[in-house]
Amino acid sequence: MTSDTPLLGLRGCVIDAPEYGKLRTWRDGAVVIADGRIAEVGDFQHLGKKSRPRPIRWLHSERAAIFPGLIDLHSHVPQYPAVARGRGQLLDWLHACIFPRERTFTGPPGQREAAAFFPELARHGTTTAMLYAAIYEDSCDAAFAAAARAGLRVIMGKMMMDVGTYGTLQPRKVISVSMLESERLARKWHGAAEGLLEYAFSPRFALSCSERLMREAAAMAAQFGCYIQTHLAETREECERVRHMFPACRDYTDVYEKFGIAGPRTVFGHCIHLNERERAALAASGSAIAHCPTANLYLGSGIMPLAEHKSAGLRIGLGSDVAAGPELNMWQVMRSAIESQKARSFYEANATVPSPAQVLHLATQGAADALGKGGIIGSFEIGKEADVTVMDASILLPYHGSATKPDELSAEDILSLCIYRGSPHAVLETFVRGRSVYRSAEPELF
Numbered sequence: 001m002t003s004d005t006p007l008l009g010l011r012g013c014v015i016d017a018p019e020y021g022k023l024r025t026w027r028d029g030a031v032v033i034a035d036g037r038i039a040e041v042g043d044f045q046h047l048g049k050k051s052r053p054r055p056i057r058w059l060h061s062e063r064a065a066i067f068p069g070l071i072d073l074h075s076h077v078p079q080y081p082a083v084a085r086g087r088g089q090l091l092d093w094l095h096a097c098i099f100p101r102e103r104t105f106t107g108p109p110g111q112r113e114a115a116a117f118f119p120e121l122a123r124h125g126t127t128t129a130m131l132y133a134a135i136y137e138d139s140c141d142a143a144f145a146a147a148a149r150a151g152l153r154v155i156m157g158k159m160m161m162d163v164g165t166y167g168t169l170q171p172r173k174v175i176s177v178s179m180l181e182s183e184r185l186a187r188k189w190h191g192a193a194e195g196l197l198e199y200a201f202s203p204r205f206a207l208s209c210s211e212r213l214m215r216e217a218a219a220m221a222a223q224f225g226c227y228i229q230t231h232l233a234e235t236r237e238e239c240e241r242v243r244h245m246f247p248a249c250r251d252y253t254d255v256y257e258k259f260g261i262a263g264p265r266t267v268f269g270h271c272i273h274l275n276e277r278e279r280a281a282l283a284a285s286g287s288a289i290a291h292c293p294t295a296n297l298y299l300g301s302g303i304m305p306l307a308e309h310k311s312a313g314l315r316i317g318l319g320s321d322v323a324a325g326p327e328l329n330m331w332q333v334m335r336s337a338i339e340s341q342k343a344r345s346f347y348e349a350n351a352t353v354p355s356p357a358q359v360l361h362l363a364t365q366g367a368a369d370a371l372g373k374g375g376i377i378g379s380f381e382i383g384k385e386a387d388v389t390v391m392d393a394s395i396l397l398p399y400h401g402s403a404t405k406p407d408e409l410s411a412e413d414i415l416s417l418c419i420y421r422g423s424p425h426a427v428l429e430t431f432v433r434g435r436s437v438y439r440s441a442e443p444e445l446f
Contacts, residue, residue, distance in 0.1 A: 006057040008033040008434055010390060011044050012064030013406075013414050017361035018379040020310070025411035028062050033386040036433035041380045063394045063406045064428055065414045067360070068379050069127025069153075069387030070330040071367035074229070074269045074290035074319025077117050077143050077156070078105035078134045082323040090235045090299050090324075091207075098323065099166040102134040102159070110139030117143070118150035122438035124328045125389035125427045128153040128367070128377065130229060130267060130290070130319070132202050135159045135167050137181035144189045144197055151437040153387065155227055155371070156189075157202035158182050162213050175213050179220065186224045196432070200227035200267075205234075206242045206255045218260030227265045227371075232256065233278070234270035235301045253278035262287045267370060269319060270295075271309065272302040279312035288315040288370035291362065293336035295324035303344045306337070307352040317367025318359070331422030334359040338419070356415050386434040391418055395426045 014029030030047040032040035034054075040047055048058070060066070079098055086097030105113060114133075121129055133140035133156060140158040147154040158181060161167075162174040169177055182201055190199035201221040203209040209217075221228045233239055233252050242252045249255045253274065256262045264286030271289045274282070282289070291304055309316060318333045319325075325333065337359045345351040354362075368378030377387045393409070394401035396417040406414070418426070430438040 004054065006055045007039065007052065009047070009056045009058040010060055010064070010066050010388065011048070011058060012060050012062060012066040012390065013393065013411050014041060014066045014380065015360070015411050015415055016068050016364065016379040017357050018365050018381070020361045020366065021355060021358045023357040023360070023412065023415070027411055029066070031066055031380060031386070031388065032056065033431075033434040036386055036435070038380055038382055038384050038386050041382070060390055060428060063392060063401075065391040065393045065418060067389045067391065067418075068364040069377065069389050069430070069432065070125050070363050071317060071371075071378070072121070072126050072129040072320050072328070072330055073267055073317040073367050073370060074130060074292055075322045075325070075328070076132045077114060078102045078110070078139070079323035080117060080120070080328070081113070084326045085323070089237065090301060091237060093299060093324070103166045105134035105139045106136040107138065110134070110136065111142040114139055114143035115146045118146050118152055118154070119438070120328060121152060122150060122430045123424045123427060124330065125391070125424070125430050126152075126328065126330055127387040127389065127430060127432050127437070128371075129155070130200060130227070130371070131156040132229065133158050135161065135165065135178070137185060140185055141188070144185070144192070147197060148193045151196070151432050151435055153196045153377070153432055155198045155200050157200035157227075157229065158185055159202050159204055160213060160217055161204045161208035162210050163208050165208065175210070175216065178213070179216050182217070183220060186220070186226055190224055190226055198227060199224065200229045202228075203230050203261070205231035205238070206252065207238060207245065211259055214256070214259040214261055221265065227267065228261055228263070229267045229269070230256070230261060232268040232271050233273040234296075235299075236273055239273050251275060251278055253281050257281060257285065264372065269321065270301065270304070272296060272304045274309075279309060279314065283313040288317065290319035290321075290370070291316055291337065292319040292321035292325055292333070293340045294326060294333050295321035297336060297340060298326055299324050303340045306341055306354060315366070315370040316362060317370040318362045329423055330363050331418055334363055334419045337362065356412070356419050359419065360415060386431055388431040390428040390430070391422060392426045392428045392440070393417065396421045
């Protein structure tokens, strides 16, 4: 950047949650971005008048609400066209609805879908996503290329499964081919786009993976410094089948411990039905959890005991889990994280209902911590990379704010509005490293 390159200034109600349950706000605030990083944050009346050696370009207004970029820890690219389809619980739903959909995610159709998916993430205000592709190398490669064009921060991997797979290879060939394809994808994309893209070895779950596949995936992830993502304890039926499939293991988590899957670069989806030993083991391994409340409710999988998992020291973020989750909207996932625990409190006397500040943390700083990126993104600390979601607070109000003005609301009110009414129609702009990756057609009102 040259000395006369303008800085970027964002004005609005600035809100973040750097600690679980603690909201930090500047009601008429500003975030100043320099060279892709947070350079200043504070009150607009002070920062707007400040003299600087470089010019500054101001965007947005006091009607805006400015949040750290939203982080989706668990979703499936090829499943998006199947949202809100199918009924029944997880295992039947996978075979009836999802495997047929993933089977088509290859060739030109898969490439077209991949190209369309990432602009959708940006339109929803999501700046970072951890994603599964299908079992095919070509469409996963196309998805990475689309993520690079979209400018998003993406961790992704080709789905790996050799038991009951929907592929056409003979069982004895599946592991070697899947490992070879995953290795090629990791070599090509891990660390690409100036580090915005990273690879995750992605064994689907223990029921669809042999011991050999899981061990080899874990070894290769360690070799390349990649992530691992898989599913754990989503339904009671799944847990029971795992118990019969791996009788030498103490429980479902022990399967992943024994085969090298658990660790500080691993994110487990769901984790609803864990016992105390499993919680302690996951915390000791440094593994993280993607909590997917919209998906858990849609498939009737259960309600994750959030407070108990947090008390065990587990790192937790939120995931949309499309297509079990019916939408990519992380505000709706935050709402479901509150409402599911509220429902649990009706029949469990000691159940704790999270606050809006707590679920915002899970969708930003908490998710960043789960990925080992808490020092890079997740809150408005000086020096962090400038991943930002800007919402239009007036659109969220009834009658578009003609009855109640946004400036009459507290920051807590605005956050609650976003959680209970937020959707893509209210996203004004999405930034990754200070670069706009989505901008609404709404007129700018600065």
